[in-house]
Amino acid sequence: MDKIRIRSGIELVEIQGVHLLVADRQAREKCRYIQRINEVGASIWKLLESGATINEIEESMRSEYEIEKDYDLRSDIYGFVNSLKDNQYIVIQSNNSESNI
């Protein structure tokens, strides 16, 4: 199973309702200093911090938000998680190698 690891030194903060991922000195060598994400993205980030899998994230999102059963939520989660990976905020490890999910 793919393992998602958050890069050390990335902190999610909320200022005046704005959610930002902020990179510390060391993490800034790899990532942008500041990245704005929306409220749903912030919820996903918190779940990733707690070590949740994609299945668990989907389950949690469906219980937290009113989402139609047929809606392809998983694609949205993949899209967000892959954008985090592209921006180096997370690392996805699959069979001892980094990859998209």
Add this chain to the structure above:
Amino acid sequence: MNYYKFECAGINIYYSFNYEETINFFRDYINGPYNDINGVYINLSKDYLDENRWLISENEKSNAFLEYKCLMLATGNSLLEYNRAVFHSVAVLWKDYAWIITAPSGTGKTTQIRHWKKILGKNAVIINGDKPIIEVRNDNSVWVYSSPWRGKEHAGSPGLKAPLGGIVLLQQGNSNKIQRISESDAVIPLFSEFISYPENPLQIRKQAEILNSILDSVPVWKLINLGDLDSAMLTINTLQKYLEETNG
């Protein structure tokens, strides 16, 4: 070891310098030398200086200037835990309040301040021309202090402080227009102007807390401008109107 004390927005910061000449950049702001310390101590290793050589231009060879700039960064990080931050901006004292004008480098902050001085004369005093220090107090009031990092023009008045009245975000444009912006719209442009290089998540959280409190306390305007005298006049009139409305 010789220690020099910088009373920085009410916090005693002690420096010991690697280069004797560094002291010159802090003239009017430090006392000493002292034999011991009673406050925050900052001493930078030469490795730290080398790692942060990006702070100065390639043509700048002075190690003392590098140390001066690195101390700005290290001081900015150290102050966060005391609810204070070094903030890239100019700060002017006018009508008993500090007014901060901020923008990325090269956007025209210094030009605006020159215009303010032309219009207001002695009624406007520059607290700091490049990197004042901001303090969020326990009662959530926000104060602005001078600092030794005054920019190329060395504009600033040691020892000066005032409560923050408001913040103006500068943007160059084809006409002059000023409007108050929401707290949320101000978050990213203001967060980017903190002079710190957070070493850890705790410092990131402190920086966020400070900005959150600032935005709870004071209004922010965006000034799109030509960089002319009229743009400064427009700003001053807008702030004057705001003061009249809030102070009755």
